Amino acid sequence: MEDTQPNDPIAELITNYHELNSSIIDELDEEPSPLEFMRYVARNTPFVVRGGAADWQATRTWTVDYLKDFLGDELVNVAVTPAGNADAPTPYTSPDDGSTTLVLAKPHEEDQPFSTFLDYLTTPPTPTGAPPSTNKKETRYAQTQNDNLHHEYRALLTHVPATIPWARIALCRSPDAVNLWVGNGASVTALHRDSYENVYVQVAGRKHFVLVPPACQAGVAERALRSGVYVRAGDGGGGGDGDGDGEDREKGGEGLRLVLEEGVEPVPFATWDPDRPEVNATPYSRLVQPMRVTLEPGDMLYLPCLWYHKVSQSCSPEGVCIAVNYWYDMDFTGPLYPLSTFVRSVSNQRK
C-alpha cells in the first residue's frame, strides 16, 4: 500500500471533511420538521430518530405469525446466496485457469411462498448440539428494491405511511420506491451507494449501518467489476423446486455456484470493507472515519444521497430482521452530484 503524498488534494479532502464534520451520528428524539430535515439535506448529513416509527402499525403488529396470517402463501421474490452476499464483491475462481478475481455477485432469485420463506429464515442454521461445520444452510433475503410494498407486499402497504411527511414536504416529491426488507442475521449488504435520499425504518430486529460520506470516495476502492450470478448447481439457474423445503435445504449454500455473466459491462463498485480495513485498501482508506449506527425497532435513519453504506443485521427474538425504506430521488441540480463525479474522476486518474 503506497502512502499519500503531502499536498495530495484527495488526502486533504478527506481530512478536511472529517475535521469539519462529526463521525458520530446526530440523534433526534422526535421527527424533524420539513425545515429541520432540509437543513440535514443541505449538509448531506445523516441522523437517526430514535423511536420515530415506534407507533407505526408495522412496528406494533408485524410478528412472524401475523405476517404469515396476512400474506400466507403469496409468492415472493427471494435472493439466495451461499453466505448472505447478495450484490457483493466476491472472489470468483475461473474453471479454465484457476485464477481468482473479484466479481459483483448477484443472488440467485426465486419465488417462494412467503410463509415457507419465513419458516426457512427462522429455522436455526445448525441443529442444537450439532457441530457448526454441519451448517450447510444457504442465505435467503427478501430484498427486491423495486417499490415492492406497492407490488408483492401491497397487502401490507397500509401498515406503514405512504410517504414520510417531513421528507415529502421538504423534497417536494413522493417516494420513488417504498421497499420491504425481510432477512436474518446471515445477510449483509455490501458497501455501495445510491442516488436517493433514503429514510430507512427498522421494524423488527436490528440493522447495523456503517456509513462513509461521498467525500471519502477515494477510500472505498471502487473497481470496475464484472458481474456474476449464483445458479443452483446442476441447472441453468432455475433449480430447486423453490418451495424451500428439505430438498432445497439439503443442497444448501453448497448447492449454489457462481457463474460469470457474459456481455455485461463491468460496473464500478466499492471493494473496501470498513470492517476489514486492511483488505482492498487504497492509500486513502486509512483516512476514512466511517460513521456507525445501529437501528432498533422503531428507529428511523436519514441516509443522505451518495453516502456509501454497508448494512448487516441482527434478528428479533423470533429470528427475523424486518425494515421498510423510502427512496426519494436525489436532486441532481446544485453542486453535489457534479462534484462527487469529479472526486471519482480525479481518484480514478491517480490509480
Place this chain on the structure above:
Amino acid sequence: MEDTQPNDPIAELITNYHELNSSIIDELDEEPSPLEFMRYVARNTPFVVRGGAADWQATRTWTVDYLKDFLGDELVNVAVTPAGNADAPTPYTSPDDGSTTLVLAKPHEEDQPFSTFLDYLTTPPTPTGAPPSTNKKETRYAQTQNDNLHHEYRALLTHVPATIPWARIALCRSPDAVNLWVGNGASVTALHRDSYENVYVQVAGRKHFVLVPPACQAGVAERALRSGVYVRAGDGGGGGDGDGDGEDREKGGEGLRLVLEEGVEPVPFATWDPDRPEVNATPYSRLVQPMRVTLEPGDMLYLPCLWYHKVSQSCSPEGVCIAVNYWYDMDFTGPLYPLSTFVRSVSNQRK
C-alpha cells in the same frame, strides 16, 4: 491558451454542472418561506425576489436629500480609487525595473462628512460641454464591509429589517454583518467570492451582478496576488484634507498612486473578468457560463456562499447607487466547503 484534454476531470466538472443547472436565475414574485429558501441553500443556487423589498422604509425614503438631512456631517469611511477598482486585480508597474505585474489594489481609505461624500458622488465627472479628457475625477465608494449599519450608519439601521426573517429562520442565525453600499456608476467590484450566504437588497439605482458557481473555480484564473494600496500622491497615504472639496478633487484620479504593501502574503484572487473573457483566461474559462442579473430598486438577490460575483452599478436619477446586504455565515459542515477546496487544489496542480 492550451486546450483541455479529453477526460479532463475539471472540464467534465464544469460541463456537468452546467448541463444540470440553468444559467438563468430563478425569479420569485414574493419572498420565499424558510423552507423554500433552504431548498435553494441546499442546491447552492441563486434567486432574485423582484420587488421583495419595495416597501422597506429605506427603499421608500432614501433620497440624497433625505440621507443628507439624516446623517449630515457624520464622518464616514470612503474607499478612493482612480477608476473604481477597489480590491481589484490591477497592473502595477515597478518603479525599479519598469516591469508590470497584477496586484490586488486596495483603495485609499479616508473619512469624509457623509454629505460632502454624497455631493462628490452626484457631481458629474465632466462639466457639461467639457471634453471627456478633462475628467480627472477619482472614484469614491462607501463600501466598508464591517457591519457598517451597526456602526457608522447606525442612524439608518431602523430603516431596514434587522435580519431577513426567512434567512434567519432557515439558517438558524443572525447576520454576521449588515452593510450599506453607497456609490455611483464609476465603481465596479471585481470578481471574488465570500464564505457567506448573502441576501443583497437594492435600494436606489441598479446593480449588475455576474455570477459564477463554485464548480467553475478553474475558469476564474485564481492567482496569488501581492497586495498594493492607493496613496494620495505626495504623502504617505493620509493625504488630502479629506473633506472632498475642490482641493482634493483637483488631485483627482491622477493624484492616487499604487504602492506595493511589504510583508503581506500574496492571496489567491480571481483574475478572470467574465466581461473580458479572452483576458487572463484559463483553458477552462470558455466552458464557464456566467449567470447575469440586474437588480432594480426593491429587488433582493440570494447570492449563495462561495459563488464568484462581479458587481457593477448604474445610478438612480439622483446619481447614486445604494444597496444593503446581509451576510450570514456559511455552514462549513457538509461537503460543499471541503469539495470546493478540493476543486481549488486540483486546479492549482494543473496550472
